[in-house]
Amino acid sequence: MSKDGFKSGFVAIVGRPNVGKSTLMNHIVGEKIAIMSNKAQTTRNKIQGIYTTDEEQIVFIDTPGIHKPQNSLGDFMVKSALSALHEADAIWFVVNADEERGRGDDFIIERLKDVKTTPVYLVINKIDLVHPNELLDIIATYQGIEGMEWAEVFPISAKTGANVQELIDNVAGKLEAGPQYFPADQITDHPERFVIGELIREKVLQLTSQEVPHSVAVVIEKIERESDEKIQIQATIVVDRPGQKSIIIGKQGAVIKQIGIRARKDIERLLGDRVNLTTWVKVEERWRDKPQALQSYGYSAEDY
Numbered sequence: 001m002s003k004d005g006f007k008s009g010f011v012a013i014v015g016r017p018n019v020g021k022s023t024l025m026n027h028i029v030g031e032k033i034a035i036m037s038n039k040a041q042t043t044r045n046k047i048q049g050i051y052t053t054d055e056e057q058i059v060f061i062d063t064p065g066i067h068k069p070q071n072s073l074g075d076f077m078v079k080s081a082l083s084a085l086h087e088a089d090a091i092w093f094v095v096n097a098d099e100e101r102g103r104g105d106d107f108i109i110e111r112l113k114d115v116k117t118t119p120v121y122l123v124i125n126k127i128d129l130v131h132p133n134e135l136l137d138i139i140a141t142y143q144g145i146e147g148m149e150w151a152e153v154f155p156i157s158a159k160t161g162a163n164v165q166e167l168i169d170n171v172a173g174k175l176e177a178g179p180q181y182f183p184a185d186q187i188t189d190h191p192e193r194f195v196i197g198e199l200i201r202e203k204v205l206q207l208t209s210q211e212v213p214h215s216v217a218v219v220i221e222k223i224e225r226e227s228d229e230k231i232q233i234q235a236t237i238v239v240d241r242p243g244q245k246s247i248i249i250g251k252q253g254a255v256i257k258q259i260g261i262r263a264r265k266d267i268e269r270l271l272g273d274r275v276n277l278t279t280w281v282k283v284e285e286r287w288r289d290k291p292q293a294l295q296s297y298g299y300s301a302e303d304y
């Protein structure tokens, strides 16, 4: 649900193995991570954790494609990892204060140089293991790298929590107004389901301007892997008047076709896979008055 003044966005966390990404996630979102990482890996760009307050929601994503040596990657993997980075609102590049900058770090920095539009944070973790006097020298080894500019530099300790809240607050300050993609306390088997619905809903609203009220609901009926590189998604757009249905469908289906094309592009970026999206429009009169309908469309009664 969109709330007035609510902000949301996506933060991609990258860094070579063992720098403490999971520990950082754990510190930020606690137990929820265990639930997230137990989920079958249907997507390549995994949602790692979700941080929600009354004012904002940050969805943390992992882009495994960027961590692997290039020769073992298909073009598609690289592209999808990179497009996820471009689409994120911020990137946290996590390094280890206790170890020298190495090839694994440089490999990722090379990829990050291509990301021009998203702010990249240098997050120096494990500062509890080094003397504060050493910090400036450590930071210096990451500065002045040609073609790489850090939007912010944050020394932290994921283990003790030092400076982590400051890091979160800083990135939250950069987010734009947006919907609460996930319920604050509920992580489902398919955490992407809600976001996918919101992406489709957004396209409906964009393409029908004022003619279709914000109350339109999108139900994701099915998310199924069709092949190694393709996911089948079936969505139903629910409206409460036949007139709205014809607006959404448009002349000879022109509008619904555009909705599908635009939503599919965004969903592909989110999931890092190709998507086959089918959308239906259904009229359910006064669905918002029916508690049962509300529940099946993913809203709880308190939302209205």
Ligand SMILES: Nc1nc2c(ncn2[C@@H]2O[C@H](COP(=O)(O)OP(=O)(O)OP(=O)(O)O)[C@@H](O)[C@H]2O)c(=O)[nH]1
Residues within 6 Å of the ligand: 015, 016, 017, 018, 019, 020, 021, 022, 023, 024, 125, 126, 127, 128, 129, 156, 157, 158, 159, 160
């Ligand atoms: N002292 C200290 N140890 C830390 C800190 N953050 C993480 N560690 C330790 O570093 C090790 C690696 O941490 P992980 O969180 O598993 O690292 P990761 O980056 O998620 O590693 P991969 O899952 O392999 O990518 C663990 O033993 C952590 O306990 C920190 O701030 N200080």
